Amino acid sequence: MERLLAPRFGQSIHVQRPGVVLGILLVLSLVCVTMYAREGDDGAIHSLQSAVSGIFVPLKAASGGVSAAEQSISDRVTDAQADPNSLTALREQNEQLRQRASALEEYRLEAERLEGLLEMRTTYQAQGVPARVLSRSTDAWNQVVTIDAGAVEGVRAGLPVMGPSGLVGQVVSTSDHASDVRLLRDSSSGVAVIIQSSREEGIVHGSIEGLLYLDDISDEVEVNPGDVLITSGLGGGYFRGIMVGTVLKVEGEAGATTRKIIVDANESADPLEEVYVVTSMTSKLAEPEKDLNDTSGSGTAGSDALAGYADLDGDGVAETYVGGETSNGYGYDAYGTGAY
Amino acid sequence: MGGRVGIAAIGALLALVLQVVLAPNIAIMGTMPHFVIAYTMVVSLLVPGTPAYVVAFCLGMASDLLGYGPVGALPFILLIMAFAIGRAESAFGNGTVFVSCSILVVFVILAHFLHAAFMVAMTSTYSASEAFLLIAIPQSLYDSVLAVIMYIALRRMFSPSPSPGGIGSSGLRLR
Numbered sequence A: 001m002e003r004l005l006a007p008r009f010g011q012s013i014h015v016q017r018p019g020v021v022l023g024i025l026l027v028l029s030l031v032c033v034t035m036y037a038r039e040g041d042d043g044a045i046h047s048l049q050s051a052v053s054g055i056f057v058p059l060k061a062a063s064g065g066v067s068a069a070e071q072s073i074s075d076r077v078t079d080a081q082a083d084p085n086s087l088t089a090l091r092e093q094n095e096q097l098r099q100r101a102s103a104l105e106e107y108r109l110e111a112e113r114l115e116g117l118l119e120m121r122t123t124y125q126a127q128g129v130p131a132r133v134l135s136r137s138t139d140a141w142n143q144v145v146t147i148d149a150g151a152v153e154g155v156r157a158g159l160p161v162m163g164p165s166g167l168v169g170q171v172v173s174t175s176d177h178a179s180d181v182r183l184l185r186d187s188s189s190g191v192a193v194i195i196q197s198s199r200e201e202g203i204v205h206g207s208i209e210g211l212l213y214l215d216d217i218s219d220e221v222e223v224n225p226g227d228v229l230i231t232s233g234l235g236g237g238y239f240r241g242i243m244v245g246t247v248l249k250v251e252g253e254a255g256a257t258t259r260k261i262i263v264d265a266n267e268s269a270d271p272l273e274e275v276y277v278v279t280s281m282t283s284k285l286a287e288p289e290k291d292l293n294d295t296s297g298s299g300t301a302g303s304d305a306l307a308g309y310a311d312l313d314g315d316g317v318a319e320t321y322v323g324g325e326t327s328n329g330y331g332y333d334a335y336g337t338g339a340y
Numbered sequence B: 001m002g003g004r005v006g007i008a009a010i011g012a013l014l015a016l017v018l019q020v021v022l023a024p025n026i027a028i029m030g031t032m033p034h035f036v037i038a039y040t041m042v043v044s045l046l047v048p049g050t051p052a053y054v055v056a057f058c059l060g061m062a063s064d065l066l067g068y069g070p071v072g073a074l075p076f077i078l079l080i081m082a083f084a085i086g087r088a089e090s091a092f093g094n095g096t097v098f099v100s101c102s103i104l105v106v107f108v109i110l111a112h113f114l115h116a117a118f119m120v121a122m123t124s125t126y127s128a129s130e131a132f133l134l135i136a137i138p139q140s141l142y143d144s145v146l147a148v149i150m151y152i153a154l155r156r157m158f159s160p161s162p163s164p165g166g167i168g169s170s171g172l173r174l175r
Helices: A011-016 A018-038 A044-055 A057-082 A091-124 A303-310 B002-021 B035-046 B050-066 B073-092 B097-122 B128-158
Strands: A126-136 A144-147 A160-163 A166-174 A179-183 A190-195 A201-205 A212-215 A228-231 A243-251 A260-265 A274-281
Touching: A018 A044, A018 B050, A018 B073, A044 A057, A044 A166, A044 B050, A057 A126, A057 A144, A057 B002, A091 A274, A179 A274, A190 A243, A212 A243, B002 B035, B002 B050, B002 B128, B035 B050, B035 B073, B035 B097, B035 B128, B050 B073, B073 B097, B097 B128
Parallel strands: A166 A243
Antiparallel strands: A126 A144, A126 A274, A144 A179, A160 A166, A160 A274, A166 A179, A190 A201, A190 A228, A201 A212, A212 A260, A228 A243, A243 A260
16 A cells, blocks of 8 residues: 555655654544535535535445345344244244334335325426435535436526425436435525515524524514425525425514524435425426515515625625525525535 | 565555445435545554555545545555655554554544545535535544454455564564
């Protein structure tokens, strides 16, 4: 291995100059970090990151297999514990029936999930690509899943991804036949939403503990558990009208600046297995809502509030976030248009 | 020496595969083991010097490229830790498993804390308290256990083969 690094110096570097190797590698690492921080999403290191992610798709798929095997073993252990006196003459037959029943149950659940996706697709009149979840992220810092549809199937970065009950995330990178989807509960995710009942706008963002929070909503607005949140379409990253979740808990009263609104995510109830990447929506819901307070007839409700949110550098100029491009300097993309 | 380097390289590949295939499936309450960090620390303790640096750089870079964090951060941290753990072992190590494991645990925890600090500093996505409380501390505890198991399992494989006719034992010394 050391020969690869120092072919001309051979053993002498290995034995006498490990410090030189250390220095070179440290400098290389720092160069990479600096380049990564300075370049945009289309930069060389970001592209390399996407490419490597694509290369590792078969391994990630194996991870999904391990997960399934783990589930199967867990089921068997549970079964064994539940029925410890099953050493009878019918044990073998019983086992076969159990396996068949398990397989049928699996098909039934899958059919149920697919039916949900189909229903959702019909409701939203959404066109897109159905996909299966291959694997989950390999580190604790990201909530990203890999799906088995990529550029060849028509998936591209920035498209919203829906589960059986609504929005679950957004495509962040694609390879030929796989894509990475950043889930809403990732701390760098964010989506502009409206509360369906009051039409008030806000931002739902993920967090490191995996919860969704509704922020940037006026302190005076009454928010109650059970309120439904849908995408507002602002920012261009998501189509309008997709269900994001429901308000689960409100900590603090209306008017309090420290109020915390926790949102129940669509994909929190079940592990995500099948998703639908939305390429277009023809539903009336997807059309922008006319701003009732906007006398000029342009803009959408609450757009000023959102512009104010984006003006974080205090220069009085709202950073723009149009067509999937953001420059809000907030660290995460508050409008759900992709990775920071 | 060549044999130890070969084992270290094979182990590095295995650690990477385990990180991709196994780690997401053995998360405990959202805490995922980091085979890459644990293995690098173990190798740095057993084969200090250039092999450890190369393993630290390659594994760190691969791990960063597989994720979505700043590329180069993990190799940088692992290199510093690989250097420091080698120095600590030569300063405090007395050949006993207990002392080596203690050094290992300290540096695994340090590596996770440094990584968390890097993530907080490089991306404004995470707050410091969340990053340390919800990721760095649980993950460092998980990895400490993992690293100690790895160390005990790999210690014999990495120990230099005894010279012919030499006296000595490569068995474990607990104190």
